[in-house]
Amino acid sequence: MVPHLVTALTGPISELEQRVLESVPAIERWFRLEWMEHTPPFYSSVDLRNAGFKVAPIDTNLFPGGWNNLTPEMLPLAVQAAMAAIEKICPEARNLLLIPENHTRNPYYLMNVAQLQLIFQSAGLNVRIGSINPDITQNTEVRLPNGESLLLEPVNRSQYRLELKGFDPCTILLNNDLSAGPPGILEDLHEQFLLPPIHAGWSVRRKTIHFKAYEEVAKRFGKMLGIDPWLINPLFESAQQVDFAQGQGIEALQDSVTAVLAKVRRKYKEYGIAEKPFAVIKADNGTYGMGVMTVQDASELDSINRRTKNKMSVVKDGQQTSDFIVQEGVLTIENIGGATAEPVVYMMDRYVVGGFYRTHASKGADENLNAPGATFLPLAFEPEHVLDAQGHPTAHIPNRFYMYGVIGRLAMLAASYELEKTDPNAEVYA
C-alpha cells in the first residue's frame, strides 16, 4: 500500500499505469513474498523519472536525507514503519545514536536530522546525535531555521563500542553515506547494531551492481505483471578505468554510450516513440548528483571542456572516480508551475511513507535535476480522497502516486539483492 498523495500528473493514465493500478492485490502479494526471502534496507529513498511511456528509478539512496521535506501527515506513517523496523531488528533497543553527515553547516540537512530524531523518538527510543566530524570536539548546539536547535555531540570510541558521554547506545543509525570510506571509528562494532551496514555506504556501493540487481527485479516483476521489463527498467552499460583528465579510457566510454543509445533507439522504434534517445553518464560510486553528464551522441565526448573533465573526475567528499555507469536517459513528463519535476519516494523498512517532488526551473526534461537550484515540493495527501460529514468517501480518484510507490519499492528490493551480494559476511550464513 502506498499513501494517496497528489501528483502533478494530469494527463491520461498510461497503459502501464493502468496495468499497475488494476493489479494492486497481486503486486502487494508479490512484494509480501519477496520480503519473506529478502531483508529490506532499513530506510531508503528513490529518485524516479516518468516519461509517460516508461517509469524508472534513476537513483537509490540508502542514507536518505530530506526527511524534513515530507508533510506532517506522513510522520505517523514513518513512525509506525520505524516501530516495525526496530521491532524486527532490535526490539530491546533503548538508546539510538544517530550519526549524520559531516557537512554540519547546511541548515536544511540538519532539519532532516532533527526530523529523523523526532521519528525515532516517537517510535520509542532515546535518540542523540553523535558527530564523527573531527571538527566537533565538544557538544555543539546548532540553531535550525525554524528556531529550534540540534545538539551535536562528539562520539567516543572504546575498544568495542561507540558512545556519547553518558549515553551508551545499543543501535547506531547512519545518515552518513560514507563516501570517503568508513572511518575506523565505525569498524568492528560487533556489540552494537549498525544500521544500515557499512557495505551500504558509497565506498562499497556501485551503481552498476545496483542496476544489475534492479534489472533482475524488473524482469521478475515484469513477468508477474505480463509487461515488458524495459517499461520500468533503464538500460545501462559500464565503463571502467576512465580518466577524464588524462583522456584515457574515453573510447571505451564512447562505445558504452553508443551501445546504450542503439538499444534505446530499437526500443523507441518498437514502441513508436518519437523522442530522441539520450544517455546519462554517472560516476559508478557517485551521489549528491555529482559526477553526472548527459549526452545524445558518443561524439560529444570527443571534445569536453576542462570544467566537465573536473566535474566528472571527483565526486562527494573529494573522492576520485574512474568507473562509470552509462544509463539510458529517462525523460520526465512531470512539470510543476513551469519547473521540470521528478518524484522522490521515501521508504522506511518495506513501507512507502511519503515523497516529494524535486523541481528545477532551469533544467529540461532530459537533464539531471539533482543540481544546485533544485527545490523540493512536499506531496500532500489527495484532498478529494476525503470523507463527507457522515464519514463516507465522496469520490474515487485513482491513486497516481501508487505507481511511484511500486517503482520505489522495486528499486528498494534491488538494493536488498545488492546488499546480499556485497555483504562481506555473507559466507557466514551460506
Next chain:
Amino acid sequence: MVPHLVTALTGPISELEQRVLESVPAIERWFRLEWMEHTPPFYSSVDLRNAGFKVAPIDTNLFPGGWNNLTPEMLPLAVQAAMAAIEKICPEARNLLLIPENHTRNPYYLMNVAQLQLIFQSAGLNVRIGSINPDITQNTEVRLPNGESLLLEPVNRSQYRLELKGFDPCTILLNNDLSAGPPGILEDLHEQFLLPPIHAGWSVRRKTIHFKAYEEVAKRFGKMLGIDPWLINPLFESAQQVDFAQGQGIEALQDSVTAVLAKVRRKYKEYGIAEKPFAVIKADNGTYGMGVMTVQDASELDSINRRTKNKMSVVKDGQQTSDFIVQEGVLTIENIGGATAEPVVYMMDRYVVGGFYRTHASKGADENLNAPGATFLPLAFEPEHVLDAQGHPTAHIPNRFYMYGVIGRLAMLAASYELEKTDPNAEVYA
C-alpha cells in the same frame, strides 16, 4: 507511537498525563517487549473515560465496527498496520473473506464493512464479503449512504472450508462478534485462518476475565511508570446467577456494588476527590452498550422497574444473561459543544491507527454514552502540528491523544492476556 490527533481537552495537563508524556521512550519500549511475549489481537477498539484525575478503559471490542468514522488521513496508517498484521500471520494470503454482522439493514454499519474492505484491498488482498445471515441466500447488492454499493454473498461451507462461489479464501476476517455463539458454519475450519479466533467472540468472552487481565497489565505498567495503578484501572467485582426478572441473586449484586463503592470512596478520599462515586453494572458478556445500568448506591437495586429488569436480562442477539460485572464508574471530563464525550481508540495489530469521540447530548458525565442518540466525531490530525513552507515544524503542541493511545494499547494488551487464558487450544503449545 500514536498519531497526533486533536482532542477536546483544553484544561491543564494532569499529573498523570504529564508523567505519560515525559515517558514516551520508556512506554514504547515497554510495549515492544510485551509484544515479544504476547500476540496482539488482530484488530480492536477501546472505549475510554478521562476523569481528569484518572483515565481508564471501560470496554474493549475485538470485532470493531465504526472504521468508517476514522478520518481519511488515518487510512494509510490502518493499511500499513494491516500489511504488518497480514505479513505476520499469513503472508501468502491472496483472498480474504470478510464476515460482517448479520444486521445488514444498518447502512452505517455497512459503511464500516466497506471501509474494512478498502483497507484490506489496499493492503494487497482480494476481499469479498460473505454473509452468514441465513436470510442472505443469493448475492445481494446493498446501496450505501454515499451512493456506492456493497455486495454481500452467501457463504458455502464444504467439509473443511468456507467459500463463496468462485472465491476460495485462505483467510477469514470476522467482523461479527458471535454474541449468539459461533454458528456451526464457522467451526472446525482447520485449513483456513480465522481472525480473530472464535474464542474472541462474546459467546466465550467475559468482561470480568478481561478486566482481571487489565488489572494485571495496569499493575505492571504502573510499576514501570511509578504510578498508582488505580489511576488507570477501574475497580470491579463480579456477581453471578443474578435473575433480575425473578429477583434472584440481587443481594449478592448489591454486596458487590457496596464493595466497589467502598473501595472507590477510599481512593477518592486518598486523592482528595470531591466527586460522588458511582458504579456501573454491566452484563458480563454484553456488548453494543446493552445490559448496562448506573447506580450510586446498592439500595437503588431494591426497587427496579420492569423496563430496567428487561433491559438487564437480555443482551445483543437476544441472549439471556445472569452474570454481571460491577465496575467503578469513571467520569468523563470531555465535552464537545455541550455534549458529553468519550474517546474511542482504534488499533490494528499493535498499532494505534486512529480514533473518534462518541458524544451524547442528553447524557451526563456519569452515564453510558453507548446508547441510542450517540453521534461520532472523527478526530483529525492536530492542524497546528504543521510544517511551514520549508518543511519545518512551527510549534510543539503536546500530543494529548498520546495518553489515550497508551490506555487503548494497555486494554489491547489485556485482551491478548485474556485470549491466551481462554484459548481452547492453549495446551497444544504449553
